[in-house]
Amino acid sequence: MIIDCHGHYTTAPAALQSWRDMQIDCRGDRAAMRGKSGPVIGDDEIRESVENTQLRLQRERGIDLTIFSPRAAGMAHHIGTEEMSKQWSRVCNDLIKRVCDLFPDNFAPVCQLPQSPGCSPANSIPELVRCVEELGFVGCNLNPDPSGGYWTDPPLTDPWWFDFYEKLVELDVPAMIHVSNSCNPNFHFTGAHYINGDTAAFVQLLISDLFERFPGLKLIIPHGGGAAPYHWGRYRGIAMDMKRRAPEALMAEGLYFDTCVYHQPGMDLLTDVVPVDNVLFASEMHGAVRSIDPLTGHYFDDTRKYIDANPRLSDEDKEKIFCKNALKVFARLGARVSA
């Protein structure tokens, strides 16, 4: 079984974004909005929206299941009020639930949170609980920078976030640490803001005792861990200089990287330096890069090929990366698959 732990609903019907645009135009004033409770989208439209994209690519690449969440850039927590983020998250999560109900063998749901700059992450707990307990979601995406590129909220290791972590542990669901769109002209969203968000989060965790404080907490850093594997020596050295435990030990406490790395040398590096127990297969499709690499003739984001082609990974390693680690981290999915 091959599980892609990082897919976004980037191909949602246009009515979703139209609704969001209206919400932004009305500044969230429900009285002024048509379709207050969300866009009207039929099941056929949903089927169509994934049939020739996610589902076709799953089949072509031999992926069995994608852990599926709302479009990351679409979360845009920096836009509007916390109340607007609540409405918007609910709409997006309900739509993800419908995709997963229509294709239960192909998708497992992960939710967006109603974060907002300067607002306590604890305020996201009700939507998390609704998604996990009522709708059967198996995880969430947690934005470490709701400001969209100005990084004005406290780091992930600050008590600011602790109530939310407590709930994650209680529900036994992981969070993928994933920024959203950037409204800072210094950061291209998929090119710089995503990767920098990953790297910042990794270093915050490296120099903290967060996992000791929250045993059972499971966090995933996407996009191959940002810059961390490439600078593994730097991080090992910084940890030593600061008398902190090594990056490998940090990972063992509950930290995972996904495999959204779009070339062979990068993927080889990732699996060479990061323990295979902490690597989760992912492609981020339909996502950040949609072109075919002229050097290989394959899609850049067909990440399975790079793992298949790595001679240093044993069959057992590959089984962990492709499936076993994901079923362990997404424990609610694991329980469902076993049953």
Add this chain to the structure above:
Amino acid sequence: MIIDCHGHYTTAPAALQSWRDMQIDCRGDRAAMRGKSGPVIGDDEIRESVENTQLRLQRERGIDLTIFSPRAAGMAHHIGTEEMSKQWSRVCNDLIKRVCDLFPDNFAPVCQLPQSPGCSPANSIPELVRCVEELGFVGCNLNPDPSGGYWTDPPLTDPWWFDFYEKLVELDVPAMIHVSNSCNPNFHFTGAHYINGDTAAFVQLLISDLFERFPGLKLIIPHGGGAAPYHWGRYRGIAMDMKRRAPEALMAEGLYFDTCVYHQPGMDLLTDVVPVDNVLFASEMHGAVRSIDPLTGHYFDDTRKYIDANPRLSDEDKEKIFCKNALKVFARLGARVSA
């Protein structure tokens, strides 16, 4: 000849930082400061400050020359006024000049700029000109984020910076794009802010036409290019999706990465994916990481060893990385060495 293109004066006598502390305490009010024109530091103190650190490590590692600049985190452009940055830059640059005059065979000078958040980079031109034309400096460090981690100034590709680039081209000196300390608790300075600054700068350049606009402009992104080589496939794909030229073509226009990557797999990746014509040897010593790697028994930052150990690099490649590229990029140093 082996040239380390990225060394900082991290071992300066304590009087330097004391002077800076006094300047900050006095909010730059010269009337209130003792030693308005700078700290009193004797030649012997300078000799002592580098003898057992930079010079010893140069000898042990077989490095002939270090391109030497003030401590990067010490620049702290976010502290105080532009006038304070001007005073502080002058003090730091004058001290670098003295180190290089005392050890002309071991060090070549690169300057700090009196940047300040929200102040035009053009205001740094007089100090650049003074350093290059009067003091013989061969380059400068340009901070892409004078705010120290909040990224409130325009990206490097904005006209905001153009007058400064024009002067760089006219003087034929390169700029190393190097952030300073972080005052944002989200970013550990050497772990996250430095690497993220590199990655942000790379992507800004990738999606711009800056080098077409300024032929002859030469920029160096330190720390192995941030996350760029690890995510080379991502960047090749993003460039294709955006109909921009490929990263390799961008590099050929005047962009260079240094080799401050502190483990063998990372360094191998760098030289596998980035054209060797665009890689400059560097160690950042005495710098970000001071420990010995227990896996190798060598200092993490002894980057020469990783290059020596790479069997895929020819002798010609190594000569470019160790020396020839640096003499080309730092043209004023090249002219001096030839003479």
